[in-house]
Amino acid sequence: MTATTADVWLPFPAEEIDGLPDGPNYLFWNGGPDFPADPADCAYYVVPYMQGPEVAQRPLASMTSVQVVQTLSAGIDHVEPGLPLLPAGVRLCNAKGVHEASTAELTLALILASLRGIPGFVHGQDKEEWRSGFYPALADKSVLIVGYGSIGSAIEDRLAPFECARVARVARSARTTARGPVHTLDDLPALLPEADVVILSTPLNPSTQGLVGADFLAAMPDGALLVNVARGGVVDTKALLAELESGRLRAALDVTDPEPLPQGHPLWHAPNVLITPHVGGSTSAFEPRAKRLLAAQLTRFAAGEPVHNVVRTTG
Secondary structure (H helix, E strand, C coil): CCCCCCEEEECCCHHHCCCCCCCCEEEECCCCCCCCCCHHHEEEEECCCCCHHHHHHCCHHHCCCCCEEECCCCCCCCCHHHHHHCCCCCEEECCCCCCHHHHHHHHHHHHHHHHCCHHHHHHHHHCCCCCCCCCCCCCCCEEEEECCCHHHHHHHHHHHHHCCCEEEEECCCCEEECCEEEECHHHHHHHHHHCCEEEECCCCCCCCCCCECHHHHHHCCCCCEEEECCCHHHECHHHHHHHHHHCCCEEEECCCCCCCCCCCCHHHHCCCEEECCCCCCCCCCHHHHHHHHHHHHHHHHHCCCCCCCEEEECC
16 A cells, blocks of 8 residues: 555545545545444544544544654644554654644633723623723733644744833743744743743643643732633642632633533533633644645655654654
């Protein structure tokens, strides 16, 4: 089986994706109960988007010929547990370039809505109450971005016009960018006490699981805002609830742990929290960018060229 004759599983009908190369056998599967063909014949598997880890991993054990597993998300934590089921040498690619715009937009929306009291105004409108007064601005605030990859960088792009006092950046490795230095996680104890707004945009992995626990939160100054557009597991929910219920911190969360947040969970009604249902990437910007990524990746694959965005190789 060659790349040009291989089965390719897509979560969009092939005729809806402009620029796909001729040759591969394109099959549509978006997580339904029946596979479109024998998984053993699949060479390039595009994981259905936002269908959960059970769907993402379901065909992996049978994919004995797969060469590339492509997610349409920036994170890969929903696929990683199934990687040991795959043959050696399979490349796992993420969707770098697809979600930056949407996630950065939502991040700014969450910050501005939280600081300017928008949820309270909505409740006031429901009750015909005129809730005037002074509210915090983003201007003159110190912002800390924890997880300075392509999404973190896109968030800073959109922070630029808001006259923040400063933006600090944290990533796995220290480096220098055109906007300034990127610190490591080891520098968090020194950076957190100065941060009015802490944005989480880091992947979920062993080094970030539960990163935002009691000590992390205690280091944030009184009245600070925690914004999570990463993964719910980055935050210790119990520790966050304690800070919210004390009134010391505020939070805006697009992701939670557990997720979906079940009815009756205390986080729903904790004070000073704004919750959105994991919609950072779920906008009209997703589909055209995802399709452009797939066309480019599959063109390289069919030509025998290296695919981009490789984050893991099995074996």
